[in-house]
Amino acid sequence: MRRLVYSLIFLAALVLLAVAALVALNLRGEDAVSEPSAAFVATPAQIERGRYLALAGNCASCHTTHGGSPFAGGVGIETPFGTVFASNLTPERNAGIGSWSAAHFWRAMHNGRSKDGHLLYPAFPYPSFTRVTREDSDAIYAYLRTVPPAATPNRPHKLRFPYDTQAALAVWRALFFTPGSFVADPARPAEWNRGAYLVEGLGHCIACHGTRNVLGATEEKLGLSGGLIPVENWYAPSLTSKREAGVADWPPEDVVALLKNGSSPRGSVMGPMADVVYRSTQHLSDADLHAMAVFLKQLPDSTPGTAPAADTAPQRRDAGQMARGSRIYDQRCAYCHGDAGQGAENAYPPLAGNRAVLMDSTANLIQVVRNGGFLPATAGNPRPYGMPPFGHVLDDDDIAAVLTYIRGSWGNDAAPVSRRDTMRR
Incomplete structure (x- = not known):
């Protein structure tokens, strides 16, 4: 009996130590947030800098729904664990961050913790934002205080158990997140x-x-x-x-x-x-x-070494699939991309020798053929050419065939695409 009691005490002590370690790991690099002694007063230059930095961080992409109020949140971010909904960043006091101080906002950016202390999901990319300086965080906060307040309530996340618990998130953070800061390399310009x-x-x-x-x-x-x-x-x-x-x-x-x-x-x-x-x-x-x-x-090159071309055997392709792909290409693709995959300058990209065509992963090619591919409209390219979707006229076998043909023609020699590849997308 005594041995059982001692074992239980030992196990309880281990649990307490584990919990204490988990708490400590989730509080590392974090300062206590005190109420500001004076109101936050932003300068016009700081607000404009914050607007620019919010663009650099692409904040609106997640925090603004299509047709919704700017930065009012609500965008669902799909993850393998469920859906995380972006929060309201407008200065509305109840639904947004109107009651937050600059220190609260900094803690969210730097430590991934909300005003009320709960841990934030890394769909909000604080593992990267932790490198942002306090000065830049304050500038973004100053800008967000100027956007129109919206009373759009924050939507609860739809995550599967146990990913919907703060305990699971605390374990994740203990394993994979360490608050940091950007440190300039003195050897670099x-x-x-x-x-x-x-x-x-x-x-x-x-x-x-x-x-x-x-x-x-x-x-x-x-x-x-x-x-x-x-x-x-x-x-x-x-x-x-x-x-x-x-x-x-x-x-x-x-x-x-x-x-x-x-x-x-x-x-x-x-x-x-x-x-x-x-x-x-x-x-x-x-x-x-x-x-x-x-x-x-100047990123280090991670391209794996290859054998000399003379020692590399060409990819083996099914003749029937290549013939089928050739017919589809002639009917659907050649008008824009050329009979020999040469493309059209300033309009349609060449497919011969195109590294996007030759990559090991065929995910993007399948997406583009099935759903279309569209460049962004920008000041420097206001009317970009795009590719229409073909998923409504080509089945999985057709898509595999035409991509196999493209990846094996005009000097291209990339691996064939199978129906199984297309079914994964």
Whole structure:
């Protein structure tokens, strides 16, 4: 009996220690928030800077519904664990953040904790925003205080158990989140550091271009090495591989053009990245875009080594599937993309030698054929060409066939696409 009592005491002590460790890990790097001794007074310059920074962070994309009040929240963010609904950021006191102080807002950005102390879900990308400076956080807060207040109530999240509990979120944070700050690299020029701050902080590029583990946390060690965007089934290509979306060999002006206009002589954007350009990067200054280009160009190359071309056997393709794909291409694709996949300058991209066509992941190709592909309308490209959807006239086998044909023609030699590939999307 005594042994049982001692065992229970020992287990209780272990539980208490585990809880204490969990609490400590969730409070690390966090200062107590005290009531402000004076009212927050923002200058016009600070408000304008906050407006610009909110664009850099693409805040409206998640916090503004289609046709809804600006920053009133309500957008559902689909995750593998359920739906997280973005909150109301307007200065309305009850539904929004009108009762928040600048310190409360900073704690949300830096520590991922709301005013009332509850932990925030990382669909709000505080693992990246933790690098944002207090000065920039205060500027964004100052700007949000100027938007029209909206009484739109916050929608409760729809997450499966146990992901809907604060305890599960606390464990996740203990494992995968450490508050931090941006530290400039003294060995790098100021422009590179500015680009790093924007890409790694407000730009939260890793949220899409990073690899995630089974619990949805980005693998920081892998950096911007690409990954499938959960639920959306778009693949955000690696920014560190010249085979995917790496820009190490691009002129800086082409990178700037891509981020500013949505298209450049070296490529164009579609899918989720089109929304990023439309809502965010097209509004940034040329100086900041150039800084981002400098940083992105100097990312370490993660492209795996390859065998010499002479030692690499061509991909094997089914002759019947290639013939079927050829017929579909002639009927549906050649008018715009050319008989030999050469494209049309300043209109339709070439398919021959196009690295977006040749990537190992075929997720984006399937999405574009099935649902269409549209560039963003920007000041530099106000009437972009787009691709119509073909999902209503092509079945899964047709899509697999035409993509297999495109990936195996005009010098292209990428792996065939199977019906199973198309069914996953």
